[in-house]
Amino acid sequence: MKITPPMKSALLPILLAWGVACIQPVQAAGQTVRVGIMSGEDEDVWRTVAANAAKQGITMKITTFADYTQPNEALAQHDLDANSFQHKPYLDAQIQARHYDIVPVGFTYVQPIGLYSRKVKSVAELPQNAAIGVPNDPSNEGRALLLLQANGVIKLRDKVGLLPTARDIASNPKHVQIKELDAGIVGRAIGDLDAAVVNTDWAIKAGIRIPQERIAQESVPGNPYRNFIAVNAKDAKAPWVKTVVDSYQQADVASTILKVYHGATLPAWEGAPQK
Structure with a gap:
């Protein structure tokens, strides 16, 4: 069928939207994302996340740390693409002390102290x-x-x-x-x-x-200490970031969190199951 000029005009927004939808996954697919986490139970959690991400064409390379001071420095030095271990008050204190340009991009869990x-x-x-x-x-x-x-x-x-x-x-x-x-x-x-x-x-x-x-x-409702995935600010809108966050915020990850932390840690993203 020959497309007349008016039809071309009407189809253009649809074609552009379809093109964007197709391009975004391609940009993220095939990429390796380096994520820093704390050693221990989080390794089980991130194995589930990595399996979810693999279905979207993302390979995750997980690096474990033994203390809280190293993951942000590694991220700031671009030895990592993301990390997942901290809450906002901790990051705020680190930014004040070390001037990091690091931002949260998606909630993970809360651990009432x-x-x-x-x-x-x-x-x-x-x-x-x-x-x-x-x-x-x-x-x-x-x-x-x-x-x-x-x-x-x-x-x-x-x-x-x-x-x-x-x-x-x-x-x-x-x-x-x-x-x-x-x-x-x-x-x-x-x-x-x-x-x-x-x-x-x-x-x-x-x-x-x-x-x-x-x-x-600590009280759970209104808790300001929800943990999150963090990235360097310049990467916040990169296509792979959304894929990583979406791979984390899934029911199978929530189930893993509740299991490995014996119910003492709760999924913290909106709509996450709590049991």
Whole structure:
């Protein structure tokens, strides 16, 4: 059939739209994406993500890290294309300290931080001068102190935001001693402490029994500490980014998260199943 000029005009937007739809996957397909994650349970999660991405023509090369300080530096140096291990307060603190140009592109999960003890069964049983371990990086120490405040252990100065430090404690009725330790160590030191605030992933690695040894937990609704996939800002709109995020935000990934973290970590993207 011969296409007359009016028909050409009418078909042009359709053809252009079809062309864009066809081009986008081709740009992402066949690409290898280097992703940095924390070692441990996340390796199982990202095996599921990688299998989903492979169906879309993306190969994932996963690099594991043992502490929180390395993945953003590796991303900033372009040794990685993306990382997945952090929440916004942590990234904000890293950007302020190191001037990274890194942005979040899709939520992954939330790990409500917990207060654990092998010496008492409740917050009310904490003794005078109790030694309480907290992570020593700015965002997680702030998170720990806010948890202690929410449970009446301490009171912080007004308007401290999400990054208070021990210097911001305004009231300490039991004179608890705040012990600042590396996030990867605080859980393993629980036997030498009266209690410890430990990130969920590190609690599992330290052999803490969740929820048996948990005496308090951060609230989940409205939690500002949802983790996400992050990339360098210049890559935020690259076609492969959407493919990676879509490959993560799937029901089979949610199921893997709930399984490997024993229900102590919850999928955090919109519409994600919670059980």
